[in-house]
Amino acid sequence: MSIQGKKELVVAALQNGIVIDHIPCDSLFKVVNILGIQNLENGVTIGNNLSSRSMGKKGLIKIADIDLPKETLNRIAVIAPSAVINIIKDYAVVEKHKVELPEDLIDILKCNNPKCISNNEPMKTHFHVMDGKNITLKCHYCERIVKQDEVVLK
Amino acid sequence: MQKRNLLSISDLSKEEILALLKRAKEFEKNPNQHLLDGKVVGSLFFEPSTRTRLSFETAVNRLGGRVIGFSDARTSSQSKGETLKDTIMMVANYADLIVMRHPLEGAARYASEISKVPIVNAGDGSNQHPSQTMLDLYTIYQTQGTLENLTITMVGDLKYGRTVHSLLEAMRFFNPHFIFVACDELRMPKQYKEYCKKLGIEYEETKNFSPEVINKTDILYMTRVQRERFSDLMEYERVKNVYTLTASMLKGCKPNLRVLHPLPRVTEITQDVDDTPQAYYFQQALNGLYTREAIICRALGL
Ligand SMILES: [Zn+2]
Numbered sequence: 448m449s450i451q452g453k454k455e456l457v458v459a460a461l462q463n464g465i466v467i468d469h470i471p472c473d474s475l476f477k478v479v480n481i482l483g484i485q486n487l488e489n490g491v492t493i494g495n496n497l498s499s500r501s502m503g504k505k506g507l508i509k510i511a512d513i514d515l516p517k518e519t520l521n522r523i524a525v526i527a528p529s530a531v532i533n534i535i536k537d538y539a540v541v542e543k544h545k546v547e548l549p550e551d552l553i554d555i556l557k558c559n560n561p562k563c564i565s566n567n568e569p570m571k572t573h574f575h576v577m578d579g580k581n582i583t584l585k586c587h588y589c590e591r592i593v594k595q596d597e598v599v600l601k
Numbered sequence: 602m603q604k605r606n607l608l609s610i611s612d613l614s615k616e617e618i619l620a621l622l623k624r625a626k627e628f629e630k631n632p633n634q635h636l637l638d639g640k641v642v643g644s645l646f647f648e649p650s651t652r653t654r655l656s657f658e659t660a661v662n663r664l665g666g667r668v669i670g671f672s673d674a675r676t677s678s679q680s681k682g683e684t685l686k687d688t689i690m691m692v693a694n695y696a697d698l699i700v701m702r703h704p705l706e707g708a709a710r711y712a713s714e715i716s717k718v719p720i721v722n723a724g725d726g727s728n729q730h731p732s733q734t735m736l737d738l739y740t741i742y743q744t745q746g747t748l749e750n751l752t753i754t755m756v757g758d759l760k761y762g763r764t765v766h767s768l769l770e771a772m773r774f775f776n777p778h779f780i781f782v783a784c785d786e787l788r789m790p791k792q793y794k795e796y797c798k799k800l801g802i803e804y805e806e807t808k809n810f811s812p813e814v815i816n817k818t819d820i821l822y823m824t825r826v827q828r829e830r831f832s833d834l835m836e837y838e839r840v841k842n843v844y845t846l847t848a849s850m851l852k853g854c855k856p857n858l859r860v861l862h863p864l865p866r867v868t869e870i871t872q873d874v875d876d877t878p879q880a881y882y883f884q885q886a887l888n889g890l891y892t893r894e895a896i897i898c899r900a901l902g903l
Contacts, residue, residue, distance in 0.1 A: 588707025
């Protein structure tokens with residue numbers, strides 16, 4: 448894969464690791480949170496409000512020398528469905544894919560229903576993804592339907 | 602022994618529903634069957650519900666089992682701040698089955714994930730109350746001889762009434778025709794109307810509790826309109842009277858029409874309806890015993 452243009456250079460400046468691109472600016476730090484990036488000892492570069500042809504502005508995270516499983520990365524789809532994962536090896540993008548919402552989200556979100564058992568017991572939350580495109584989730588416990596604009600991180 | 606929880610009516614297939622109804626019919630013929638000899642059932646009522654608790658505990662007793670438990674969380678260790686998990690772990694050591702009522706939604710499903718014995722949900726907040734739905738289905742079957750192709754009219758609080766939502770879901774297998782009768786404030790939520798559309802279930806919606814509606818109805822399912830649902834009390838007073846059923850309104854009804862109500866009723870069915878052949882809500886409550894006997898046996902794989 449050839450490296451051309453300034454934008455690609457920002458991405459390619461990483462020798463090995465993962466670039467999470469096209470993150471909505473207001474979700475950037477939530478993505479950091481979901482993936483626990485603040486606890487990593489790897490080299491991490493975070494950019495926000497970078498110009499993007501498709502989104503206007505975007506956020507971007509580069510993590511050096513890491514290999515995260517797809518399931519882990521897909522967890523961010525709930526708040527950043529537009530995010531694109533680039534796997535970098537020797538300065539080249541060897542794999543590129545959009546994040547995909549998994550069928551179940553375990554212990555990532557908080558239920559919006561104050562009367563839900565998951566808000567009243569020390570336990571993991573669990574949501575089923577009913578519609579991955581328009582992001583419609585259903586709490587496994589109280590069966591409350593949650594839409595994307597109502598999503599609250601745990 | 603197979604562990605089969607009953608948490609939500611939507612967990613049941615058509616075959617499972619029909620099997621439960623068949624079983625309930627056997628218990629209607631003979632409620633006293635010693636199938637639970639030597640068995641202990643935990644009856645955990647984290648919030649009081651005398652009607653449901655008596656029905657379940659009678660079912661256990663008629664089956665020859667024993668009941669342990671509590672009828673109010675204030676008398677249990679929950680009041681000392683014990684988690685639900687710890688209570689369930691403890692009782693699961695003693696009982697072969699747990700019947701539980703809890704004010705929080707999803708409590709029964711969570712309990713089923715930590716309990717080694719089956720859980721029967723006897724109501725979790727405003728979420729699910731599957732034994733109520735099963736007794737409604739049984740009553741419909743009993744009075745109509747079938748569950749198929751019936752016109753079911755739901756009246757009153759269709760917004761917050763979980764019994765009507767669960768009944769709607771359970772009827773999806775039986776090609777129903779629904780008529781939703783409610784004021785604007787208490788209309789059937791969009792979510793359930795979309796559910797009907799998706800499954801090709803016919804429904805009509807009206808504010809008008811009219812003779813035309815009643816006269817084409819097979820099952821008239823009345824619900825309680827609660828004052829606390831209204832911000833405007835004047836509006837409550839008006840609505841309360843509009844959605845009240847009186848005996849004279851049943852004059853032109855189909856002979857097979859039966860009036861159901863999850864009870865307790867307040868003013869939505871006048872006393873004179875009790876004397877009509879259409880009144881069926883007291884028998885409906887009794888059917889709770891037979892269906893709960895069937896639910897308990899299913900849970901224990903008996
Ligand atoms: Zn919930």
